[in-house]
Amino acid sequence: MSIYDTLNEQQKKGVFTTEGPVLILAGAGSGKTRVLTHRIAYLIDSKGVNPWNILAITFTNKAAGEMRERVDKLVGFGSESVWVATFHATCVRILRRYIDRIGYDNNFTIYDTDDSKSVMKDVCKKLDIDTKMLKERTILGAISSAKDNLISPLEYDSSAAGDYTKRKIAAAYIEYQSLLKKNNALDFDDIIMKTVELFKSCPEVLESYQNRFKYIMVDEYQDTNTAQFELIRLLASKDKNLCVVGDDDQSIYKFRGANIRNILDFEMVYPEAEVIKLEQNYRSTQNILDAANAVIKNNAGRKDKALWTDKGAGNRIHFRSFDNAHEEADYIAGDIRKKARERISDYRDCAVLYRTNAQSRLLEESFIGLNIPYNVVGGVNFYARKEIKDILAYLKTIDNARDDLAVRRIINVPKRGIGAASVNRVQAYADAKGISFYDALTQMYDTPFPASSKSEQRIKDFITMIRSFRTKLEFCTLEELITDVIETTSYVKELEQEGDEEAKERIQNIDELITKLVSFEQEREELGEKATLSGFLEEVALVADIDGVSGDDNKVLLMTLHSAKGLEFANVYLSGLEDGIFPSYMTINSDDASAIEEERRLAYVGITRAQKDLTITYAKQRMIRGETQYNPVSRFVKEIPDKLLDNTLSANKAGSNTYGTEPYNKMSKDEYSAKHAKDLFKSKPYGAGQGAKGAANSWTAAADYLESYNRKSEREKLSDTVFDKPEAKSGATIVVKKKLVPSKKGAGAANALEGITKGMPAAAAALEYKTGDRVRHIKFGNGTVLNIEKETRDYKITVDFDEYGNKIMYAAFAKLKKV
DNA sequence: CGTACTAGTCTTTTT
DNA sequence: GACTAGTACG
Numbered sequence: 001m002s003i004y005d006t007l008n009e010q011q012k013k014g015v016f017t018t019e020g021p022v023l024i025l026a027g028a029g030s031g032k033t034r035v036l037t038h039r040i041a042y043l044i045d046s047k048g049v050n051p052w053n054i055l056a057i058t059f060t061n062k063a064a065g066e067m068r069e070r071v072d073k074l075v076g077f078g079s080e081s082v083w084v085a086t087f088h089a090t091c092v093r094i095l096r097r098y099i100d101r102i103g104y105d106n107n108f109t110i111y112d113t114d115d116s117k118s119v120m121k122d123v124c125k126k127l128d129i130d131t132k133m134l135k136e137r138t139i140l141g142a143i144s145s146a147k148d149n150l151i152s153p154l155e156y157d158s159s160a161a162g163d164y165t166k167r168k169i170a171a172a173y174i175e176y177q178s179l180l181k182k183n184n185a186l187d188f189d190d191i192i193m194k195t196v197e198l199f200k201s202c203p204e205v206l207e208s209y210q211n212r213f214k215y216i217m218v219d220e221y222q223d224t225n226t227a228q229f230e231l232i233r234l235l236a237s238k239d240k241n242l243c244v245v246g247d248d249d250q251s252i253y254k255f256r257g258a259n260i261r262n263i264l265d266f267e268m269v270y271p272e273a274e275v276i277k278l279e280q281n282y283r284s285t286q287n288i289l290d291a292a293n294a295v296i297k298n299n300a301g302r303k304d305k306a307l308w309t310d311k312g313a314g315n316r317i318h319f320r321s322f323d324n325a326h327e328e329a330d331y332i333a334g335d336i337r338k339k340a341r342e343r344i345s346d347y348r349d350c351a352v353l354y355r356t357n358a359q360s361r362l363l364e365e366s367f368i369g370l371n372i373p374y375n376v377v378g379g380v381n382f383y384a385r386k387e388i389k390d391i392l393a394y395l396k397t398i399d400n401a402r403d404d405l406a407v408r409r410i411i412n413v414p415k416r417g418i419g420a421a422s423v424n425r426v427q428a429y430a431d432a433k434g435i436s437f438y439d440a441l442t443q444m445y446d447t448p449f450p451a452s453s454k455s456e457q458r459i460k461d462f463i464t465m466i467r468s469f470r471t472k473l474e475f476c477t478l479e480e481l482i483t484d485v486i487e488t489t490s491y492v493k494e495l496e497q498e499g500d501e502e503a504k505e506r507i508q509n510i511d512e513l514i515t516k517l518v519s520f521e522q523e524r525e526e527l528g529e530k531a532t533l534s535g536f537l538e539e540v541a542l543v544a545d546i547d548g549v550s551g552d553d554n555k556v557l558l559m560t561l562h563s564a565k566g567l568e569f570a571n572v573y574l575s576g577l578e579d580g581i582f583p584s585y586m587t588i589n590s591d592d593a594s595a596i597e598e599e600r601r602l603a604y605v606g607i608t609r610a611q612k613d614l615t616i617t618y619a620k621q622r623m624i625r626g627e628t629q630y631n632p633v634s635r636f637v638k639e640i641p642d643k644l645l646d647n648t649l650s651a652n653k654a655g656s657n658t659y660g661t662e663p664y665n666k667m668s669k670d671e672y673s674a675k676h677a678k679d680l681f682k683s684k685p686y687g688a689g690q691g692a693k694g695a696a697n698s699w700t701a702a703a704d705y706l707e708s709y710n711r712k713s714e715r716e717k718l719s720d721t722v723f724d725k726p727e728a729k730s731g732a733t734i735v736v737k738k739k740l741v742p743s744k745k746g747a748g749a750a751n752a753l754e755g756i757t758k759g760m761p762a763a764a765a766a767l768e769y770k771t772g773d774r775v776r777h778i779k780f781g782n783g784t785v786l787n788i789e790k791e792t793r794d795y796k797i798t799v800d801f802d803e804y805g806n807k808i809m810y811a812a813f814a815k816l817k818k819v
Numbered sequence: 820c821g822t823a824c825t826a827g828t829c830t831t832t833t834t
Numbered sequence: 835g836a837c838t839a840g841t842a843c844g
Contacts, residue, residue, distance in 0.1 A: 059834065088834060113833085188834060223834095256833060356831055361835090378833085419820045455820095544834060564834045584831050602832080625829065626835045822844080829837085 003074060004038060007031075014243075014276045015039045018047060018215070021236075021270035027307045028292070028608035029283030029568065029634040031179060032245045036217055037067060039243065041074040042083060043215055053214040055235070058086055059223055061547040063566060067219070083213070087228055088188070088542050091195040095186070096538075098205050102198050104184060107534050109396055109403045110541035111180070111187045116140055118405055119183075123175045125797070127168075134168055142169045143176060146259030147189035148225040153177050182436070184402040192227040199234050210238040220566075221246030221266075225257035233269075240270070248303050249296050252562060252602050264303065281307045281608075283568050285314025288614050291640045292607040298595045298639055306341060307608075316547070316646040318615040319637065325362050325576070325622040332573050332617060333366035336556055339571065340372075347373055350572040351557045353606050356580040359575065360558050367556065369776070369817070377559035378545040387495075387506040388513055392540065394485045398469045399533045404437040406429075414494045417458050438466075456592040465489075478531055479518050486510065516540075561606045572610035574603075575617045578631035581624075604637040768818045771799070775799060775816040782819060 004012060014024045014035040023542050026032035040056065043049040056071075058064045058074050068084045075082075085093070092110070092475045100106050112118070120136040123129075129139075146156050155173040160166035160338035180187065186194060199206040199547060216236050218224070221244035224232070236242035244266065266502045267273050281289055289307045296302070322328040332352055339345040352363055360376050382388060386811035389411050395407035408427075412418045440465055451457035465488060486492050492510060495503040546563050557569075561582075576582055583599035590596070607614060618633050642648040769775050783801035797816065 061834095086834075191834090249821075252832075253834090257833075381833095415821080417820070421820080530832065546833095560832065582831090586831065598837095599831090625835085820844105823842090825839100825841080826837085827837105829835105 007034070007038065008280055010276055010278050010280070011035050014245075014278070017243075017274050017276070018043055019241055021240055021266075021273040023221075023266045023273050023275045024243065024245040024278065025263075025275065025305060026245050026247055027281060027301055027305055028247065028250065028468075028605070029281040030278035030307070031282055032219070032247075032278065033063075033067060033070065035278070036219060036243075036245060037070040039217065040071050040079075044075055044078065044082075049215060051075070051078040053212060054082045054217075055090075055213040055215070056082065056084045056217045056219070057090060057232075058084070058219045060544050060566075061086055061089070061542070062544070062549065063219060064089070065547075073382055077641065086542065088191050091191045091231070092538055092542065094205075094209065095191070095198065098198055098202065099194065100789055101205065102194065102203050104181065104194075105184075105400075105402070106780060107184070107400055109183070109185045109400050109406070110191070110538060111185045111405070112384065112541060113140075113188075114389070115185070115405055116187050119176060119179050120172070123172050123179065127171055127175060129168055129172060134165060139169050139172045139176075143173050144189050145257055146173065147187075147193045148227055148436070150227050150230060182402070183404050184400060185405070189227070192225075194233060195236065196227055196230050199231070208240075209235060214239050215241045216243070218242075219243045220248075220250075220252035222248050222260060222263045223253045223258045224262050226259050226262075227257075229259065229262045242270075249299075249305075249601055250565060250605050252565065252598060252605060254598050264301075277305055279305050279307055280307045283611050284309065284608060285311050285612065285642050287314050287316055288607060288610050289642050291317055291614070292604050294641055294644070295600060295607065295636055295639045296604040299600055302339075315613055317640065317644050318576075318613065319618075319645045319647045320615065321618040321620070321633070323620055325359075325619040328363040328575060328617045328619040329366040330369075332363065332575060332615070333370045333372055335573075335615065336571070337370050337372055345570050346554055347556045348551055348554045349610065350573070351559065351564065351567070351569040351571070352561060352573040352575055353561050353564050353609065354575050355561060355584065355602075356376060357560060359581075363558055363575070367558075372556060373554065374556040374558055375429070375553065377549055377557060377563050381545060382509070382512070382548075383540055383543065385506075385509055387491075387509055391482070391491065391510060392483065393535065394469070394489070395533060395537060397466060397483070398473055398481070398485075399537060400551050401438045407438045407441070410464060410602075414491055415487060416462065417455065418462065419455075422455055422459065427499060447724040473533060478521050478533060478536060479514070481533070482514055482517055486514075550643045561602050564609050565605050568609055568611055570610075570612045571615070572606070572613070573617065574606050574613045577616050577618050577634040577637050578622070579634050580629065580631040581622065582634055582636070600636060603634075769816060774819045776819045785816075 004015060007015060011034065014022070015038045018039070024032065024035060026035070040054055043054060044051050044537075056064075056067060058067060061700075064084050064086050068082075071084065072079045073081060083090070095104075095108070096106055099108060117136055117140065120140055121131075124131050124136060124139075151159075153170065156173050157167075157170035160170040180190070199209075213235055220233055223246070232242065232244075244263070246263050248260060248263050251258060251263070254260070258646055267275060284292075286309055289309055293306055320328075320331060322331060336347065336350045339350065340347055354360065354363075358381050360379065364374070364376065383392070390410060393406040393409040393413075396403050397410060401407075403786065408423060412422065426436060426440050426444060429444055430437050433440065433443075435443070441459065445451075445456060445459045446463050451460050466730050469481065469485060470490075472484055492507055495507050495510075520536050520539065521531040524535070543721065546559075551558065561574075579588065580602070583596055585600050587595040616637060618637070620630060622631065769785055771785050771788055774782060775785055776782050781802060783799040785797060786800050787798040799816070
């Protein structure tokens with residue numbers, strides 16, 4: 001009995017085909033990680049390959065960690081020498097050793113998206129680029145995709161001739177890159193691109209890695225971009241023992257530069273490649289797979305394959321539709337609680353997936369309401385929080401004096417009276433002399449002479465402080481250093497004085513950062529290495545949201561469909577399946593027909609996350625960015641045959657023609673939404689529970705629609721009716737007025753109006769609670785209403801919260817719920 | 820120099 | 835609705 005006996009024939013082929021290029025097309029849930037880990041074991045145990053000669057590359061730290069763990073179990077001795085890491089971590093390791101050969105310092109810092117944006121701001125200012133016409137994001141996006149495609153600033157510039165915008169971007173790219181270099185910093189894309197550059201300009205470095213990595217494996221190959229492809233191609237070009245694993249149907253990162261051709265054309269690049277298909281799925285029931293297959297088959301130009309399972313048909317897919325997103329969220333939370341109470345599933349076996357991060361909020365409210373433990377993956381990255389970035393900027397300043405961005409970030413944080421004027425003076429000096437900000441600071445102020453002014457003294461103090469931290473770095477542990485930084489700067493002390501909930505949260509985050517630093521230090525010590533500050537900063541720069549997710553806690557997971565790739569759950573809820581949300585407006589209206597195919601692959605990924613039960617939900621009405629939208633059922637739901645659903649479209653109210661089940665094409669968001677708003681108002685007045693602003697926005701949408709179709713008289717009627725109503729002093733009307741008057745939008749949809757005017761006074765007049773009632777707030781929990789005060793725009797509510805004490809808040813924003 | 824308020828933007832997805 | 839950058843004012 002060997003460890004390979006449990007593999008199926010195709011999987012065995014993948015494991016035993018060790019020489020030459022191999023393409024493993026692995027459908028969802030077909031055991032690709034098993035194949036990769038067993039392959040590594042086989043190379044070491046049976047082929048006598050030195051673990052040192054094996055490289056396995058993944059996209060996320062989480063995937064790398066899991067692979068490492070499984071390899072350790074299978075291999076035993078020597079497995080720690082196998083190089084298992086993400087693309088970015090691999091490249092950073094190489095660059096730390098050799099980047100000085102292409103003109104950077106080996107202790108370079110890594111800039112995150114925020115950092116890149118501040119640099120770009122400086123660039124735009126310097127080059128006089130009007131950021132109203134050409135946004136920083138747009139420029140950064142263009143630069144990022146240039147780097148993904150290995151296009152240098154100069155190459156970009158020479159291809160830009162004649163195109164005004166492109167030339168501006170080219171100039172920005174050149175300046176941006178030279179600023180990064182001056183700061184001794186790399187952005188995310190540079191990490192890959194500079195490694196390729198290094199390999200191309202230093203053949204001896206490339207050769208040393210080619211000799212080391214005799215066997216290379218790449219996971220999630222469908223997500224590689226051109227730069228990553230080139231990196232792998234270079235590394236593998238000597239022995240060509242390259243095994244790539246992927247699924248073209250799960251390619252969902254085009255926006256990040258992933259090139260699906262890398263996997264589709266693998267056999268053209270490597271004609272001798274062995275192609276192995278894994279089509280048996282070990283994860284899901286046949287009904288779920290049939291649904292997934294039915295959806296994905298609508299895509300053209302994919303590698304032909306079909307998933308199958310020897311599991312039974314299983315339950316049909318649950319399809320539910322709701323009047324609004326609140327009801328949708330309540331249903332999902334309720335259903336999960338039911339499963340947990342009846343001991344059908346633990347919380348940890350449930351995941352709710354959605355298209356955009358913003359959709360998590362309503363779900364969270366419902367989960368809090370029912371006391372269900374949950375975790376949201378993603379959203380605001382821990383390391384992107386202000387307080388964390390501040391502390392890290394101190395550490396970066398101590399570690400790498402050339403990082404201007406970090407120094408400028410903290411020179412006056414916490415406030416120490418060094419203002420914009422001083423900063424600008426120093427920056428001007430630095431620019432004139434072509435030196436770093438910190439060097440300018442020391443040259444100007446680090447003199448033996450006593451300070452001639454208060455502000456000068458403050459700067460002198462700052463320099464002394466940084467210098468003492470640097471000394472400390474040499475003698476103390478990292479833990480002592482970070483505690484010293486926090487103490488000396490009084491960072492936490494200031495937060496304590498603020499004392500509010502937000503400040504408490506920030507302090508907790510800082511504590512968590514210290515914990516992370518301490519455990520980093522311990523880990524390194526256990527490995528017998530010295531924990532360096534640069535090492536910590538580097539690890540921190542390369543973490544992804546999904547990395548911190550573990551199945552240890554018994555909690556429901558909420559995340560985007562993108563984050564869910566690679567995971568599986570007994571119960572999966574796909575929420576917000578509406579044309580306009582998923583697929584998104586952007587892709588529906590895109591000129592590029594392949595955009596919708598990428599969304600469909602995302603749907604395929606979502607469906608195939610489910611092992612046992614898949615629930616798909618749809619809400620007729622949903623608030624997006626403070627704007628109410630009405631969308632039809634997602635076209636992807638319609639691609640699933642009725643017989644696989646427990647609640648078919650035609651039998652479902654949501655699917656009836658009243659709300660327009662036809663997917664729409666090339667229609668503006670407002671136009672579309674207004675059309676459906678009208679339908680909805682016709683059948684049902686605007687609900688009293690809806691916020692005033694929601695009503696107003698729906699009205700605006702309806703009005704916009706009518707305006708665009710020149711239905712002037714209807715619009716005027718709408719407007720007149722609103723202001724004729726004596727009770728129209730409600731918050732809603734005020735909001736409508738505000739929107740209406742400046743934009744001179746006159747009149748509108750009679751149908752829509754009827755519903756709105758009925759609903760609006762109700763919305764503002766009828767608070768569902770009164771003084772003395774118990775209410776619940778999403779953040780502060782339960783409390784008692786002490787006082788309600790009517791103001792012109794809204795109600796001012798005083799609540800005594802059980803845990804947080806007295807708070808005064810406005811009804812429209814607090815969204816208190818009676819309990 | 821620091822603060823408080825306002826206007827504008829955002830969101831499709833992220834290593 | 836949330837956040838941020840920019841501005842006017844003390």
